[in-house]
Amino acid sequence: MPDASLQIQQNISLAPFTTLRIGGPARYFAEVRTEDDLLDAIAFARKRSIPIFVLGGGSNLVVSDAGFDGLVIHVAVRGSITSAHQSSLVEYTVPSGLDWNSFVHSVCEQGVSGIECLAGIPGTVGGTPVQNVGAYGQEVAETVSSIRALDLETTTFVTLDNAACGFAYRRSIFNTTHRGRYIVTAVTFRFDPARVPQLTYADLTRYFGQSQPTPLEVYHAVREIRHKKGMLIVEGEPDSRSAGSFFKNPVVSPEIFHHVASAVGLPADQIPHWPAGGGRVKLAAAWLLERAGFVKGFVMGNAGISSRHTLALINRGNASASDLFLLRDAIQSKVKALFSIDLEQEPVQLG
Ligand SMILES: Cc1cc2nc3c(=O)[nH]c(=O)nc-3n(C[C@H](O)[C@H](O)[C@H](O)COP(=O)(O)OP(=O)(O)OC[C@H]3O[C@@H](n4cnc5c(N)ncnc54)[C@H](O)[C@@H]3O)c2cc1C
Numbered sequence: 001m002p003d004a005s006l007q008i009q010q011n012i013s014l015a016p017f018t019t020l021r022i023g024g025p026a027r028y029f030a031e032v033r034t035e036d037d038l039l040d041a042i043a044f045a046r047k048r049s050i051p052i053f054v055l056g057g058g059s060n061l062v063v064s065d066a067g068f069d070g071l072v073i074h075v076a077v078r079g080s081i082t083s084a085h086q087s088s089l090v091e092y093t094v095p096s097g098l099d100w101n102s103f104v105h106s107v108c109e110q111g112v113s114g115i116e117c118l119a120g121i122p123g124t125v126g127g128t129p130v131q132n133v134g135a136y137g138q139e140v141a142e143t144v145s146s147i148r149a150l151d152l153e154t155t156t157f158v159t160l161d162n163a164a165c166g167f168a169y170r171r172s173i174f175n176t177t178h179r180g181r182y183i184v185t186a187v188t189f190r191f192d193p194a195r196v197p198q199l200t201y202a203d204l205t206r207y208f209g210q211s212q213p214t215p216l217e218v219y220h221a222v223r224e225i226r227h228k229k230g231m232l233i234v235e236g237e238p239d240s241r242s243a244g245s246f247f248k249n250p251v252v253s254p255e256i257f258h259h260v261a262s263a264v265g266l267p268a269d270q271i272p273h274w275p276a277g278g279g280r281v282k283l284a285a286a287w288l289l290e291r292a293g294f295v296k297g298f299v300m301g302n303a304g305i306s307s308r309h310t311l312a313l314i315n316r317g318n319a320s321a322s323d324l325f326l327l328r329d330a331i332q333s334k335v336k337a338l339f340s341i342d343l344e345q346e347p348v349q350l351g
Contacts, residue, residue, distance in 0.1 A: 034077060060243060091190045096124060097124055097126065
């Protein structure tokens with residue numbers, strides 16, 4: 001039986017727990033504040049043989065209108081951040097339910113560099129290793145030292161070091177080989193206090209010119225740039241009801257790359273692209289959308305495209321998941337018809 005401290009609610013609408021503000025109900029819903037709560041929630045689901053879904057800040061998530069016929073475990077493990085010194089390095093261990101941006105701010109305020117370019121990414125600390133979040137030339141894999149998680153195969157808490165997490169571009173074992181196996185309860189980050197921000201992205205080097213900014217200055221600059229691009233959640237702004245970039249940048253064969261060039265009647269070197277290893281080419285999903293007629297501000301019923309960011313599909317007010325999926329499907333089939341490319345959805349889909 002669940003401990004008295006854990007409340008399991010029924011038929012809870014999931015829409016308010018997502019940044020898209022879309023989605024039907026969870027049959028059962030538990031807000032988990034401690035590791036003991038988490039064990040109780042797992043026992044509850046196992047006793048009833050129902051599936052579980054782990055919810056952080058709901059910022060990389062699309063929930064269907066039917067919702068989820070199982071137990072949603074909302075990770076709200078909060079509490080204080082602990083610090084430790086390892087020779088010249090400093091480590092912070094952060095409960096997974098804390099707000100990511102607040103943690104970034106507190107680290108930058110101390111003059112410590114390493115995650116300042118990841119300011120303004122919504123969601124929880126525990127959500128960041130799942131897709132190895134990254135922006136403006138940084139990703140969490142560079143500073144994650146270890147992860148504490150509940151291993152659902154053994155029902156024990158384990159510590160995974162950085163190598164065990166299998167980090168790669170927008171990937172980790174948590175969203176690939178071991179999807180659904182671990183529930184992250186804390187993340188330990190390691191920083192070198194002697195390090196200064198290293199800016200590699202043009203947006204930031206332009207912003208600061210020749211000067212060497214502090215981590216806190218970079219934090220504020222990144223938030224300002226993200227705001228201009230509609231990639232910062234600001235309550236009340238319509239472009240904020242999104243799940244960030246909705247499509248991944250596709251990696252294609254040289255043949256497809258040349259097919260795209262001939263389809264738009266441009267020389268290949270005028271098409272935004274990057275080498276992706278093994279002779280393959282990464283294309284900009286946003287460019288493909290625009291060429292297919294899905295431009296900023298595009299409207300399809302209650303769903304649409306952000307007025308500031310081509311890749312962000314938005315809920316214009318009362319959109320259902322079906323409205324959003326109609327737009328997603330229209331984009332995917334037009335891009336496929338024009339360029340023979342299957343665009344892959346980035347946010348996790350539930351239901
Ligand atoms: C406006 C906007 C801008 C964004 N910008 C970026 C960006 O620049 N770079 C980037 O990489 N991402 C970006 N994102 C995507 C998103 O913010 C990140 O992926 C974020 O880390 C997701 O965390 P979350 O807590 O909201 O996870 P959720 O959306 O709640 O969950 C996402 C996945 O992680 C799993 N999960 C969540 N918490 C845990 C846990 N504690 N243990 C195990 N699994 C867990 C869930 O089961 C689900 O599969 C953006 C999103 C928005 C809305």
